[in-house]
Amino acid sequence: MARRLGKYTLAFDRPPRVISFAAVGGKKEGEGPLGNAFDRIFSDAYLGKDSFEEAESELQRQALTIAMSKGEITPDKVQYLFAGDLLNQCVGSTMGVGTFGIPQVGIYGACSTMALGMIMASGFVEGGLAHTAGAVTSSHFCASERQFRFPLEYGGQRPQTAGWTATASGAVLLGERTAGISVTHGIVGRVTALGVTDANNMGAAMAPAAADTILHFFEDTHMTPADFDLIMTGDLGKVGSRLLCELTRQNGLEISVCHGDCGLNLYHEQEQDVHAGGSGCGCCASVLCARILPSLCKGELKRVLFVATGSLHSTTTVQQGLPISGIAHGVVLSAE
Amino acid sequence: MARRLGKYTLAFDRPPRVISFAAVGGKKEGEGPLGNAFDRIFSDAYLGKDSFEEAESELQRQALTIAMSKGEITPDKVQYLFAGDLLNQCVGSTMGVGTFGIPQVGIYGACSTMALGMIMASGFVEGGLAHTAGAVTSSHFCASERQFRFPLEYGGQRPQTAGWTATASGAVLLGERTAGISVTHGIVGRVTALGVTDANNMGAAMAPAAADTILHFFEDTHMTPADFDLIMTGDLGKVGSRLLCELTRQNGLEISVCHGDCGLNLYHEQEQDVHAGGSGCGCCASVLCARILPSLCKGELKRVLFVATGSLHSTTTVQQGLPISGIAHGVVLSAE
Numbered sequence: 001m002a003r004r005l006g007k008y009t010l011a012f013d014r015p016p017r018v019i020s021f022a023a024v025g026g027k028k029e030g031e032g033p034l035g036n037a038f039d040r041i042f043s044d045a046y047l048g049k050d051s052f053e054e055a056e057s058e059l060q061r062q063a064l065t066i067a068m069s070k071g072e073i074t075p076d077k078v079q080y081l082f083a084g085d086l087l088n089q090c091v092g093s094t095m096g097v098g099t100f101g102i103p104q105v106g107i108y109g110a111c112s113t114m115a116l117g118m119i120m121a122s123g124f125v126e127g128g129l130a131h132t133a134g135a136v137t138s139s140h141f142c143a144s145e146r147q148f149r150f151p152l153e154y155g156g157q158r159p160q161t162a163g164w165t166a167t168a169s170g171a172v173l174l175g176e177r178t179a180g181i182s183v184t185h186g187i188v189g190r191v192t193a194l195g196v197t198d199a200n201n202m203g204a205a206m207a208p209a210a211a212d213t214i215l216h217f218f219e220d221t222h223m224t225p226a227d228f229d230l231i232m233t234g235d236l237g238k239v240g241s242r243l244l245c246e247l248t249r250q251n252g253l254e255i256s257v258c259h260g261d262c263g264l265n266l267y268h269e270q271e272q273d274v275h276a277g278g279s280g281c282g283c284c285a286s287v288l289c290a291r292i293l294p295s296l297c298k299g300e301l302k303r304v305l306f307v308a309t310g311s312l313h314s315t316t317t318v319q320q321g322l323p324i325s326g327i328a329h330g331v332v333l334s335a336e
Numbered sequence: 337m338a339r340r341l342g343k344y345t346l347a348f349d350r351p352p353r354v355i356s357f358a359a360v361g362g363k364k365e366g367e368g369p370l371g372n373a374f375d376r377i378f379s380d381a382y383l384g385k386d387s388f389e390e391a392e393s394e395l396q397r398q399a400l401t402i403a404m405s406k407g408e409i410t411p412d413k414v415q416y417l418f419a420g421d422l423l424n425q426c427v428g429s430t431m432g433v434g435t436f437g438i439p440q441v442g443i444y445g446a447c448s449t450m451a452l453g454m455i456m457a458s459g460f461v462e463g464g465l466a467h468t469a470g471a472v473t474s475s476h477f478c479a480s481e482r483q484f485r486f487p488l489e490y491g492g493q494r495p496q497t498a499g500w501t502a503t504a505s506g507a508v509l510l511g512e513r514t515a516g517i518s519v520t521h522g523i524v525g526r527v528t529a530l531g532v533t534d535a536n537n538m539g540a541a542m543a544p545a546a547a548d549t550i551l552h553f554f555e556d557t558h559m560t561p562a563d564f565d566l567i568m569t570g571d572l573g574k575v576g577s578r579l580l581c582e583l584t585r586q587n588g589l590e591i592s593v594c595h596g597d598c599g600l601n602l603y604h605e606q607e608q609d610v611h612a613g614g615s616g617c618g619c620c621a622s623v624l625c626a627r628i629l630p631s632l633c634k635g636e637l638k639r640v641l642f643v644a645t646g647s648l649h650s651t652t653t654v655q656q657g658l659p660i661s662g663i664a665h666g667v668v669l670s671a672e
Binding site for chain 2: 086187327
């Protein structure tokens with residue numbers, strides 16, 4: 001049974017375990033520092049499909065297929081899929097993993113989707129609502145650019161505060177097991193807005209949300225950053241990471257010693273010209289599945305606080321000049 | 337503890353109860369057959385805001401505010417909000433109920449969002465993850481038309497198979513109580529596509545999903561339609577409702593005697609010129625809160641199977657000629 005700690009945190013006493021996971025990515029992601037850690041890299045941006053949107057769907061399908069295969073699980077053994085993405089009306093997930101015939105819970109958390117899906121899947125397993133549940137998400141640079149910014153052909157310039165939407169997907173299967181990486185805590189974030197209106201500076205828009213969730217987590221659990229090998233946010237990038245550490249410091253919490261950000265892990269910062277860092281739902285999903293979970297498996301990491309952040313805007317709200325809200329959801333992953 | 341019945345259905349043995357609920361709507365909804373049953377009607381399509389999108393957000397905020405007030409609950413007593421809508425990136429929910437500071441789980445199910453939110457909230461309460469949780473959603477005719485079809489000023493003609501997106505919102509609070517309307521079962525749907533590509537005939541695109549969920553529910557529970565006063569879908573409208581009854585009949589299940597559809601309840605069919613019927617997340621959310629739940633409270637209905645359907649397309653997938661998928665999520669509401 002889950003226990004509520006403090007005001008916002010769930011502690012899972014019979015923690016759901018990671019059964020398997022997979023990360024897939026595009027050419028640029030394959031050339032990054034985690035290139036060899038991906039389960040599969042696609043050099044064709046279309047993945048053999050007719051559009052970038054269908055290509056993004058294929059990324060999700062591939063990630064889940066590989067995760068199921070690694071876990072020796074068939075779709076009929078997965079009771080629920082928690083899936084979402086950045087495309088309007090989450091069509092990446094509908095067209096992608098919707099084809100497996102698994103009961104599907106559409107979730108929306110922008111780039112925080114992976115953590116949100118893991119909390120939901122963990123809660124469902126821990127609460128006795130499912131034996132096995134999956135969390136999956138994706139993003140595609142080309143689909144995202146033309147939806148949120150400009151068609152690629154336009155060749156728009158990107159400011160230094162802008163992130164680079166990852167062409168990637170990650171899938172995690174969780175279940176009732178007695179061994180393996182466990183999800184011991186979950187914390188659902190609150191919508192937070194501090195008045196940022198620049199859609200090319202999402203790190204700044206999301207940092208307050210990350211701070212809110214992280215501060216609440218440590219207050220609720222009475223743990224300290226020293227209890228963690230890594231506090232991994234995603235994807236604040238360069239600008240947002242600096243702001244986050246400053247915001248938590250102002251509130252008496254020093255996290256910079258063990259803080260990392262998925263957006264700063266996926267690409268070679270200088271050579272790959274990604275400005276503020278990686279972003280998009282697929283960024284932290286793939287860093288989770290290509291770096292964090294493998295390191296926990298190998299014992300290189302013991303305990304990680306994984307906090308994924310999302311920027312909750314649309315082109316309409318940005319054009320209307322409305323402030324950009326952020327949200328951050330977190331889970332604790334433990335090797336024990 | 338929840339039990340799994342058959343392959344897809346959850347039975348809640350310690351069923352979450354409806355604490356309170358509220359429905360708000362626009363002028364046209366106020367002139368419909370449920371006009372007097374709404375908690376509040378707004379004659380101004382902008383609700384005093386600067387844009388239709390902000391107006392939709394205000395609908396959600398109003399619905400939740402009234403529901404909390406009726407339940408004598410303050411935001412800090414609500415552990416989770418499950419909220420989503422049809423606007424790109426679900427900004428209606430972010431800007432709407434995001435302002436209450438309640439941990440927020442973004443969900444996406446198009447017009448099925450209300451039922452999805454109720455399953456999630458019920459599961460979280462039953463699974464011991466929350467004492468109190470809310471489900472809320474909305475739609476706004478003017479925001480939806482310009483996003484999915486044409487700007488209103490264009491004056492586009494609507495085919496007879498098209499629905500009318502409701503300007504409405506519904507909010508339900510669920511919790512651990514011993515009395516009140518209970519949520520006894522929940523069933524999460526699967527993504528279903530039978531090749532419909534006409535975004536002006538969503539009833540046809542969603543009917544197979546509704547049939548899938550309803551057939552699974554009766555197979556899993558060994559109940560029959562005779563166990564229900566009402567099987568209420570939303571929003572298949574005229575076209576989809578006929579198809580649903582035909583599809584279930586072909587599979588040996590006769591539901592037409594007790595079948596109703598939210599899309600056929602919200603407006604006066606002839607006088608209000610809504611063609612196939614009401615649609616949009618706000619339609620079945622407001623029919624639930626203005627008609628179904630009040631009738632259960634009064635004892636006019638004893639047990640209702642509420643199945644909300646969603647059409648999972650975006651303008652991009654429609655323009656690409658891709659088939660429109662549907663999904664349907666269901667809950668059983670019992671007066672006992």
